[in-house]
Amino acid sequence: MENDKKFMFEAITLASRNACSSTGGPFGAVIVKEGEIVSSAVNSVTTDNDPTAHAEVNAIRAACKKLGTFDLTGCTLYSSCEPCPMCLSAAYWAHISKIFYAADRNQAERAGFSDAFIYDQFALPLGERSIPFEQIFNKEGVEPFDLWIDNESKIKY
Amino acid sequence: MENDKKFMFEAITLASRNACSSTGGPFGAVIVKEGEIVSSAVNSVTTDNDPTAHAEVNAIRAACKKLGTFDLTGCTLYSSCEPCPMCLSAAYWAHISKIFYAADRNQAERAGFSDAFIYDQFALPLGERSIPFEQIFNKEGVEPFDLWIDNESKIKY
Numbered sequence: 001m002e003n004d005k006k007f008m009f010e011a012i013t014l015a016s017r018n019a020c021s022s023t024g025g026p027f028g029a030v031i032v033k034e035g036e037i038v039s040s041a042v043n044s045v046t047t048d049n050d051p052t053a054h055a056e057v058n059a060i061r062a063a064c065k066k067l068g069t070f071d072l073t074g075c076t077l078y079s080s081c082e083p084c085p086m087c088l089s090a091a092y093w094a095h096i097s098k099i100f101y102a103a104d105r106n107q108a109e110r111a112g113f114s115d116a117f118i119y120d121q122f123a124l125p126l127g128e129r130s131i132p133f134e135q136i137f138n139k140e141g142v143e144p145f146d147l148w149i150d151n152e153s154k155i156k157y
Numbered sequence: 158m159e160n161d162k163k164f165m166f167e168a169i170t171l172a173s174r175n176a177c178s179s180t181g182g183p184f185g186a187v188i189v190k191e192g193e194i195v196s197s198a199v200n201s202v203t204t205d206n207d208p209t210a211h212a213e214v215n216a217i218r219a220a221c222k223k224l225g226t227f228d229l230t231g232c233t234l235y236s237s238c239e240p241c242p243m244c245l246s247a248a249y250w251a252h253i254s255k256i257f258y259a260a261d262r263n264q265a266e267r268a269g270f271s272d273a274f275i276y277d278q279f280a281l282p283l284g285e286r287s288i289p290f291e292q293i294f295n296k297e298g299v300e301p302f303d304l305w306i307d308n309e310s311k312i313k314y
Contacts, residue, residue: 008294015301022310026301046312051227051251052214061207070208080298085279086246091288092275093243094208098289102298111302112313118249122242122279131248132255137165141237141259144172144183145268153179155203156269 007032007078008100010040015055015080018042026111029055030078031063031096038075039063055079056087060094070157071095081108084115085122093157164189164235165257167197172212172237175199183268186212187235188220188253195232196220212236213244217251227314228252238265241272242279250314 007030014028025043032038041058045051056079064070072094077083081103083091091099105115126133148154164187171185182200189195198215202208213236221227229251234240238260240248248256262272283290305311 004291004293009297012294012297012301016304019301019304019311020308022308022312025314026305028301045227045250045314049221049225049227050218051221051229051314052209052218052247057209061209064206064208068206070202070206072208080301082292084246084250086243086250088279089241089243089246089275090209092271092278093202093241096288098291100291100293102292102294103302104292104295107299107302111305114249118246119279121249122245122276131253134161134255134257135239135259135261136161136257137169137259138261140166140169142264144169144176144185144237145260145264147173147176148183148268151177151179154176155179157182157202157208 003032003035004078004100007037007076008080008102010037011055011078011080012102014040014042018055023047024053025055025113026080027055028080029059031059031072031075032078033063033067033072033075038066052086054084054087056083057090060090060096064094073097076100081105082115084108084113085118160189160192161235161257164194164233165237165259167194168212168235168237169259171197171199175212180204181210182212182270183237184212185237186216188216188229188232189235190220190224190229190232195223209243211241211244213240214247217247217253221251230254233257238262239272241265241270242275 019026176183
């Protein structure tokens with residue numbers, strides 16, 4: 001628990017520094033494996049012109065690059081704020097083993113961020129979401145999956 | 158509608174090509190603004206060792222880079238498959254105006270992808286998810302937001 005506090009303190013310190021420097025949103029994240037920091041990152045959406053450059057996504061990308069893998073099984077994510085739906089899903093795809101967070105989605109909302117709004121969108125049927133959804137070519141859309149299933153040299157993830 | 162079919166056909170063609178070439182998962186995406194393709198991309202998770210490198214995220218990042226902005230208002234996303242929760246959230250953060258998709262999450266699941274599983278995780282309380290969640294330092298976690306609110310030179314997104 002002392003180590004968990006140390007790593008979370010680092011994530012919050014990164015977030016606070018970013019909040020003051022106008023380099024991106026007030027979020028920080030640290031990824032740890034076997035007691036050692038593998039990567040740490042801040043939100044860089046506005047600096048990188050990349051809406052996906054949240055602290056957690058940046059940290060996941062950096063950790064994968066450093067470890068040479070797309071699978072972070074055994075890694076723990078420390079985030080200064082409850083991961084938004086994008087970052088939570090990224091953690092699932094990366095097979096992160098545990099997530100610590102400090103602030104929550106409602107505290108993020110108070111500071112002007114859409115985390116809680118986007119979470120709420122997930123509970124709605126596709127037709128009721130604020131972004132209009134339309135399905136076309138459903139039959140044709142299955143072809144890539146059939147080709148994938150038949151591809152014997154595919155690399156699964 | 159003819160144009161929508163043309164752009165979706167392009168997304169599916171990209172997905173099928175990727176499914177055969179072992180360069181990543183069987184997914185393709187195209188982003189269009191005012192009738193012109195701004196970016197197109199395939200899934201490159203295994204090639205880039207980046208679990209966030211889904212077709213839609215890659216296309217969003219490429220479109221933002223090309224247009225020099227983190228705001229894709231007015232852009233339409235054509236995806237060969239219903240965006241996973243990560244890509245759906247990325248579309249929200251990027252302010253994508255409309256989403257077309259062909260295959261759905263259940264057809265993706267049949268081909269071995271976790272889209273439907275991750276969607277189901279969102280409906281669960283934090284304590285019941287397959288990735289353990291723990292909140293620490295909640296009070297300290299609010300500090301970055303207070304600093305952000307007070308920062309008069311911040312760039313909102």
